[in-house]
Amino acid sequence: MTPIARILKPFAASALIAAGLSVALAEAPSMIGTWEIVEAMPGPWTPQDQRAALTAEGKNMVGLVITFEPSQVKSRNRAFTCRRVVYEANALEADALFQGNLPEPNPTAAALRLGFKRGDVPGVDVKCVNALYTFHFRDPDTAMFNLNSVIYTLKRTR
Numbered sequence: 001m002t003p004i005a006r007i008l009k010p011f012a013a014s015a016l017i018a019a020g021l022s023v024a025l026a027e028a029p030s031m032i033g034t035w036e037i038v039e040a041m042p043g044p045w046t047p048q049d050q051r052a053a054l055t056a057e058g059k060n061m062v063g064l065v066i067t068f069e070p071s072q073v074k075s076r077n078r079a080f081t082c083r084r085v086v087y088e089a090n091a092l093e094a095d096a097l098f099q100g101n102l103p104e105p106n107p108t109a110a111a112l113r114l115g116f117k118r119g120d121v122p123g124v125d126v127k128c129v130n131a132l133y134t135f136h137f138r139d140p141d142t143a144m145f146n147l148n149s150v151i152y153t154l155k156r157t158r
Helices: 003-027 048-059 094-100 107-113
Strands: 033-042 065-068 072-075 086-092 121-127 132-139 142-147 150-156
Touching: 033 048, 048 150, 086 094, 086 132, 094 107, 094 132, 094 142
Parallel strands: none
Antiparallel strands: 033 065, 033 150, 065 072, 086 121, 121 132, 132 142, 142 150
């Protein structure tokens, strides 16, 4: 190896790593923007006798608009309002979605029925001072999360 090649080799490796990181970051989903809850349904792990009450609870949230800004989350529902928010991208296997609640023996089948693709599901943890929400993405403009055994579907509006 020539002396120049030895000098340039670490820089080339750094450039490839940086390029790979930028590709990975570009593929990470983003919560930044305005979203609306468009659907709510009981989680498939819930007992049948609780589903009617959970369906009614979920209907109260349909239509709720949540705005995710870089430093805060805004909504008319105080449960989704927070300052000093931290966003962390993740990717979870089917058996870890919705806090690991998808039914056994085949959580992958349950995830597919909910519209997720096979493999790791991209997501974002939204950390507030007094709450943590994990959003799982079906696509860049559709995210789902679990709250009190109800799965909510959000659509990006802007």
